[in-house]
Amino acid sequence: MAYYRRVGDVPPKRHTQHRDETGRLYYEELMGEEGFSSDSSLLYHRHLPSAIVGFEPWEPPDHTTTPNHPLRPRHLRLHALFPGDSWRDADVVTGRRMILGNADVRIFYVAAGKESPLYRNATGDELVYIESGEAVVETVFGPLRAKTGDYVVMPASTIHRWLPQGGEPLRAYIIEASGHVAPPKRYLSRYGQFLEHAPYCERDLHGPEEVLCVDGTDVEVLVKHRGPGGIAGTRFVFERHPFDVVGWDGCLYPYTFSIFDFEPITGRVHQPPPVHQVFEGHNFVVCNFVPRKVDYHPQAIPVPYYHSNVDSDEVMFYCGGNYEARKGSGIGQGSVSLHPAGHTHGPQPGGYERSIGVEFFEEYAVMVDTFRPLELGEAALACDVDGYQFSWAAQRQGK
Numbered sequence: 001m002a003y004y005r006r007v008g009d010v011p012p013k014r015h016t017q018h019r020d021e022t023g024r025l026y027y028e029e030l031m032g033e034e035g036f037s038s039d040s041s042l043l044y045h046r047h048l049p050s051a052i053v054g055f056e057p058w059e060p061p062d063h064t065t066t067p068n069h070p071l072r073p074r075h076l077r078l079h080a081l082f083p084g085d086s087w088r089d090a091d092v093v094t095g096r097r098m099i100l101g102n103a104d105v106r107i108f109y110v111a112a113g114k115e116s117p118l119y120r121n122a123t124g125d126e127l128v129y130i131e132s133g134e135a136v137v138e139t140v141f142g143p144l145r146a147k148t149g150d151y152v153v154m155p156a157s158t159i160h161r162w163l164p165q166g167g168e169p170l171r172a173y174i175i176e177a178s179g180h181v182a183p184p185k186r187y188l189s190r191y192g193q194f195l196e197h198a199p200y201c202e203r204d205l206h207g208p209e210e211v212l213c214v215d216g217t218d219v220e221v222l223v224k225h226r227g228p229g230g231i232a233g234t235r236f237v238f239e240r241h242p243f244d245v246v247g248w249d250g251c252l253y254p255y256t257f258s259i260f261d262f263e264p265i266t267g268r269v270h271q272p273p274p275v276h277q278v279f280e281g282h283n284f285v286v287c288n289f290v291p292r293k294v295d296y297h298p299q300a301i302p303v304p305y306y307h308s309n310v311d312s313d314e315v316m317f318y319c320g321g322n323y324e325a326r327k328g329s330g331i332g333q334g335s336v337s338l339h340p341a342g343h344t345h346g347p348q349p350g351g352y353e354r355s356i357g358v359e360f361f362e363e364y365a366v367m368v369d370t371f372r373p374l375e376l377g378e379a380a381l382a383c384d385v386d387g388y389q390f391s392w393a394a395q396r397q398g399k
Helices: 378-383 388-396
Strands: 005-008 027-032 040-045 052-057 074-077 097-101 105-112 119-121 126-132 134-139 142-147 150-154 160-165 170-177 217-227 230-240 245-250 255-258 277-281 284-289 313-321 335-339 363-370 375-377
Touching: 074 378, 074 388, 097 378, 105 363, 105 375, 119 160, 126 142, 126 313, 134 150, 142 150, 142 255, 150 277, 160 170, 375 378
Parallel strands: 119 217
Antiparallel strands: 005 245, 027 040, 040 245, 052 230, 074 335, 097 105, 097 375, 105 170, 126 150, 126 170, 134 142, 134 160, 150 255, 217 230, 277 284, 284 363, 313 335, 313 363
């Protein structure tokens, strides 16, 4: 992300001596993507960031998947995954449950009440959407505050932990890439600045504003990484606390972006889903559906037309308002719909006609479109609503 930030104490010239008030050297760490050819930041540690004194295997949450075969659309009720007060014993890292995944992207959900362990995902960036609740996210770059409607964009290999706040469940929808996540290229100038037609800009991105500079010894960090046959985990013990950074600068760091700051692009007739795009990764995109004035041609039909998106599986997470196109299907707050490639989908029966003359939609949803088929995680199998695949026909017949 090519927007420079500087926090804390850094030297005037990179890769030069930087000392504390006693003359002791700080240790410079370059954290960068794509070798040394993409965005990076320089962090200055009080102690050696590479000093580990122990390690052992750690088993990440279940990543097992089952093919969606025979092919069918799905309705998943995510709130059913954490019934009653079970959220109180879950944390965002070890309590997350996998919904859907392929080689490019995995989607998890969690309702959490406990502080998480320190965690580093070395397989790719994480995009965490906060459905409800609040948290402080402590990172090696400094703390972030996250609240309902925020995305927390966490670069790969950033050591961090989640601290839920306020006594209510922290409900988080986690999109985990096998690479990096960024704003769509069409929103950016060739130098990386947001262009005038983009639905958000640099002012809407909020990075750390202070360092933590924590001291401690024999500190455990859970690391998810690539391993034989896919995903593996290791529990490292660091000699000194990794949050010993006195300052950093650069263009790679975690930040938050609120769905409420996304400015919808509308038109006289119905606009295609790419106008809702907010992020992109390798072989997938992420879109926001937010309250907006809808199509204003006198003959407009505001709900989406029926579509066969022949190259994509479409995943919609319904996180607020009333999603008009799914009315009557049983979908509500906390639902996920999966409409796979090979299935023509669109509004539920009656939605097409009902939308005529409507001027405004009041809805929030996060959509992920993938360019490889998604398989079902254990959580999807646990909260699948049978019968959704027939809901178009059942409604037409008045059932």
